[in-house]
Amino acid sequence: MPVYALNPGYKGERMDRVENFHGNQIVYVGWDEHRMFCAAKAFPLPPSMPFAAVIENIMPEAFGQHPEFSQINWETAEWLLDGEPFKPQLEASLEAQGVGHKSMVRFKTPELQGFQNAGV
């Protein structure tokens, strides 16, 4: 049952429909096993944004404060899109490669173990 309600057929208002974000969609980005950032971060991005722009502009804003950030090798980073293995196409838009509204983009940097190699 989708809800236990007094009246049958009750529908709740979807608070985060993509239409509410003024042409943007929400994309979450997370750097695995780097707990300096307590959680993945949320960004409102145009669906037409190429993935290269995410790496060039969004990643430094999200994770640039980390002492290891400058050492990230984006060539060898391993990616997950909504829990599935994913190979970003740099020139393609988010939309064209399946990064949708409220998609979760995670990356792992196997050669970087975090501050003091402690996953921080």
Added chain:
Amino acid sequence: MAAKKLNIKDKYRLLTRDLDWDFSYEDRKQAFPYEEFEGIKITDWNKWEDPFRLTMDSYWKYQAEKEKKLYAIFDAFSQNNGHLNVVDSRYVNALKLFLTGVSPLEYQAYQGFAHVGRQFSGVGARVACQMQSLDELRHVQTQIHAMSHYNKFFDGFQEFSHMHDRVWYLSVPRSFFCDARSAGPFEFMVAIGFSFEYVLTNLLFVPFMSGAAHNGDMATVTFGFSAQSDEARHMTLGLEVIKFLLEQHEDNVPIVQKWIDKWFWRGTRLLTIVAMMMDYMLPNKVMSWKEAWEVYFEEAGGALFKDLARYGIRMPKYAETIEKEKEHISHQAWWTFYTHGHAAGFHTWIPSDKELDWLSAQYPDTFDKYYRPLWELAKEQEAKGERFYTSGLPQLCQTCQIPMLFTEMDNPNQNSMRDSVFEDERYHFCSDGCKDIFDEEPEKYVQSWLPVHQIFQGNCGGPGVEDVLSDYYKMNVGVDNMDIKGSPDEKRWNEWKGIA
């Protein structure tokens, strides 16, 4: 001559059960329209045992006596500048968290109990809920009065009610109660009366009240004492509700179990802020969160669930996950607030070396391995003059609304992430517990007012985060927030105490 006073037994009967009446020309079901849609079956309300054994006139008399004593102490506290007796200015931040995060829940509890106190068709339950409703109103008032003295001397107290409705982390306690209050009356009673007031209450009030006692805060301690006998009554009501529901009909058992699973999980997620308060915000520690969890849930709660087993009730789902998380959540939560100290309505800080050692001793299996390195990094950054305030806004859990800060218990370096797709839209959760709650009633939780998304939708002012903080949240930016080091609170405290 006839006796002028009723004997106690007659008085009790006339002022409780006799307040009900039969409906001769109205349909009883229409008078109590909320009683059936949850699927709970009540066969005989007369089996309800009044948990309080108290009539309204004695209730007013007892409460009035308590109020007189309480306010006499508040007056003395105020006239003697009681705030100067707290251990240091860091302690007061625990009170700011309490006033913005917990006191407004007392108000929501008042509203919730008033509502169900109208909706049950059994008069015994109605009278009990009415009294608890009044207690909760008294608690919010006395808490506000206890803390109003601090508001004269410290920052961050001034807009607690406004903040509760808007601030990103306060949406966690707020939405918890909104969820319970928008449920049916029986779920509300299992959620608040039983799971919160009975099973988990000792993990909320004991830490704050003992914390006050250990840190020289007489005002809050006195409030705690004044509320204690009320809380004891609330616990008996919570237990009576569960036993009554389970004894009324066997079909109620799976429904009650589902609610216990849900509200135990929601409650423990909410208590994350208490965990952090105990381990990090109290300058004089009472006990660690881990120890509190062991004493008040694993031992006391374990015995309770053994007792309920005869009704077919088992331990709440995911209790074993929480048992592992007790080693982690306080550290993860304080790190979250420390790194978002620019957006919090209170001050944050790096624990002192002595406190770091205390944490190592309390958490020998996790602190040095996972959490001390965070503070080493914070110290390095601070020494460079780059006190770490994280950029951007965090991803939130759709159910509990906490930033997705919890980690996998089989790999505590990795944040725990779950998701569900409902009607073509994706929703994210911090845990299996929160995902299960969404999946059971997605139509309810699609309505979550997630502060981060609301900011991006432009519903909280802006455009910058600082505008949201100052204009929409009404925080006094640069005064209420940021590190305790260099704060006006700290500066004033040092002047009062003659600390150079």
